[in-house]
Amino acid sequence: xxxxxxxxxxxxxxxxxxxxxxxxxxxxxxxxxxxxxxxxxxxxxxxxxxxxxxxxxxxxxxxxxxxxxxxxxxxxxxxxxxxxxxxxxxxxxxxxxxxxxxxxxxxxxxxxxxxxxxxxxxxxxxxxxxxxxxxxxxxxxxxxxxxxxxxxxxxxxxxxxxxxxxxxxxxxxxxxxxxxxxxxxxxxxxxxxxxxxxx
Amino acid sequence: xxxxxxxxxxxxxxxxxxxxxxxxxxxxxxxxxxxxxxxxxxxxxxxxxxxxxxxxxxxxxxxxxxxxxxxxxxxxxxxxxxxxxxxxxxxxxxxxxxxxxxxxxxxxxxxxxxxxxxxxxxxxxxxxxxxxxxxxxxxxxxxxxxxxxxxxxxxxxxxxxxxxxxxxxxxxxxxxxxxxxxxxxxxxxxxxxxxxxxx
DNA sequence: GGATTTACTTGACACTGTCAAGTTATTTGG
DNA sequence: CCAAATAACTTGACAGTGTCAAGTAAATCC
Numbered sequence: 001x002x003x004x005x006x007x008x009x010x011x012x013x014x015x016x017x018x019x020x021x022x023x024x025x026x027x028x029x030x031x032x033x034x035x036x037x038x039x040x041x042x043x044x045x046x047x048x049x050x051x052x053x054x055x056x057x058x059x060x061x062x063x064x065x066x067x068x069x070x071x072x073x074x075x076x077x078x079x080x081x082x083x084x085x086x087x088x089x090x091x092x093x094x095x096x097x098x099x100x101x102x103x104x105x106x107x108x109x110x111x112x113x114x115x116x117x118x119x120x121x122x123x124x125x126x127x128x129x130x131x132x133x134x135x136x137x138x139x140x141x142x143x144x145x146x147x148x149x150x151x152x153x154x155x156x157x158x159x160x161x162x163x164x165x166x167x168x169x170x171x172x173x174x175x176x177x178x179x180x181x182x183x184x185x186x187x188x189x190x191x192x193x194x195x196x197x198x199x
Numbered sequence: 200x201x202x203x204x205x206x207x208x209x210x211x212x213x214x215x216x217x218x219x220x221x222x223x224x225x226x227x228x229x230x231x232x233x234x235x236x237x238x239x240x241x242x243x244x245x246x247x248x249x250x251x252x253x254x255x256x257x258x259x260x261x262x263x264x265x266x267x268x269x270x271x272x273x274x275x276x277x278x279x280x281x282x283x284x285x286x287x288x289x290x291x292x293x294x295x296x297x298x299x300x301x302x303x304x305x306x307x308x309x310x311x312x313x314x315x316x317x318x319x320x321x322x323x324x325x326x327x328x329x330x331x332x333x334x335x336x337x338x339x340x341x342x343x344x345x346x347x348x349x350x351x352x353x354x355x356x357x358x359x360x361x362x363x364x365x366x367x368x369x370x371x372x373x374x375x376x377x378x379x380x381x382x383x384x385x386x387x388x389x390x391x392x393x394x395x396x397x398x
Numbered sequence: 399g400g401a402t403t404t405a406c407t408t409g410a411c412a413c414t415g416t417c418a419a420g421t422t423a424t425t426t427g428g
Numbered sequence: 429c430c431a432a433a434t435a436a437c438t439t440g441a442c443a444g445t446g447t448c449a450a451g452t453a454a455a456t457c458c
Contacts, residue, residue, distance in 0.1 A: 012405080032316070037446065047407045049447080054405090058446060107315075116310060116366055117231070147384040148377040153361070154385035158353065161360030167315055178347040185346040186353035188387045210423055210436050236415065246438045248416080253436095257415060 016054040016064075018044045023065040024109065032108045037061060063120050066113045069106065070130055073113070076102040077133045088140040088192065095137060096159045096183035103163045111167070114160075131156065142191040151190075159183055215253040215263075217243045222264040223308065231307045236260060262319050265312045268305065269329055272312070275301040276332045287339040287391065294336060295358045295382035302362045310366070313359075330355065341390040350389075358382055 012018070022043040027035045037058050038048045055061040080098025084091040103110050112118060134152040144150040166180050211217070221242040226234045236257050237247045254260040279297025283290045302309050311317060333351040343349040365379050 015405080036444085038444080046405095048445095049408080050406055052406095052447075111315060114363060115314070116306070144387050145384045147380045149375055150380065150385055153375070153380050154357065154387060157360030157364060157385060158357050159360070160364055161356030161358070162352070164313060164363060165356060165359055176348055176352070181346045181349065181352050185344045186349055186356060188343050188353060188389060190387060214436080235413085237413080245436095247414095248439080249437055251416075251437095 012044075012046065015044065015046060015050060019051055019054065019061065020064050020068055023061060024068060027065070027108050027112065028106060032112060035062075035065075035108075059119060062112060062118045065109070066118045067120060069109045069113045072106075073099075073102050073110070074130045074133060077130070081133060081137065088137065089187070089190070091137040092155055092187065093184045095133060095155075096162075096187075099159050100163055100183070103167065107167055110163075114164070140192055142193050158186065162186060211243075211245065214243065214245060214249060218250055218253065218260065219263050219267055222260060223267060226264070226307050226311065227305060231311060234261075234264075234307075258318060261311060261317045264308070265317045266319060268308045268312045271305075272298075272301050272309075273329045273332060276329070280332060280336065287336065288386070288389070290336040291354055291386065292383045294332060294354075295361075295386075298358050299362055299382065302366065306366055309362075313363070339391055341392050357385065361385060 019040050022040045023035055026039055026043065037051050040061065041048050041050050044050075051061055055064060077095050077098035080094045080101070081091060084094030131152065134155055135149075138151040138155060141151050144154050147153075162181070162183060218239050221239045222234055225238055225242065236250050239260065240247050240249050243249075250260055254263060276294050276297035279293045279300070280290060283293030330351065333354055334348075337350040337354060340350050343353050346352075361380070361382060
């Protein structure tokens, strides 16, 4: 009856993954409001309390969804980085494009990911995978201050802020005369680490 | 029974304001999860359906709360700006402090304000009051690009991104070695408009 | 192949937003 | 000053939600 491959052990095989997938589909199709434990269960075709066994509660499911979101998110940025030229500034802009692309395709998921509504499951290494994308491209630049990762945090904040503000309906740079600015329009001039290496 | 001044027309006087106030208290005390139409009504002492007459639905109430939030928010930044010295860079940092101060006192409210979960009521001029705070302090700096308000958007994105990322529990610069960076640590060196006016 | 453990289902409960209809106070009109 | 009209609520109901306790079916273990 379902469109699966062919096995269907009636203990469903891997419900956990199926529920996360359903959740990601729901949030994309109907937005955050359409994402609920019961809706996920219904879409997968199991009873309303089935998710409890795998996620404990709603937070658990949201966390798993957000976690998957972060993986896709990192992928989007890494892809963009790989396509970029060797020019340090262009590489930053390319990553920002990856960021923006993901945000445009998954607005509500991004919101969920950064909402603080989710506390992540035990997976310990969460912050790095996305953050690390920036480390190498930021290396050529002179640090903004002696705070560790000052350049990375600055770039991250800049693109995150821009995207998040642009997302809002009633309160956003998108409502400015001239329309929605892009990352390249607001990236300040950054000094390179070694003055000799300018090209 | 209530702690009001002394009149109590039993049609309550001004329920609308009271509900918004209750909502702001609830979100501060119990977080976003503790904020509901019924909880607001109960706190004010009216029936569960009373808010409908003033706000139509939940979105209406959330919008009104967020709107009030934006007013306090602007106030916080304006206050901070007024205390700042004349140094252009210090003025930007002061505003960021106002931003951060509000965020620290009202984390969930800030989240609500920028969440996209609220669509604002008919008040037309929403974006300016907070945004305008930045215009004058950004004036001394050379624009980042020829996009209108490039400097303002850059500063806004930077501080907004920093604050929002720092707010998250599982995914934030706060988890970096060296702890949570402040705005001053990630504000790049900006050129002043007129080289003569450096001091 | 019986016992145990895992993976679900069923049913219930408290809570939520929303709506329709009723009730009470305030305002209005004469 | 009092009746009529309207605004400001209340009451009751409904569907939907997350969560929990108890039951059942399937897989695994010994």
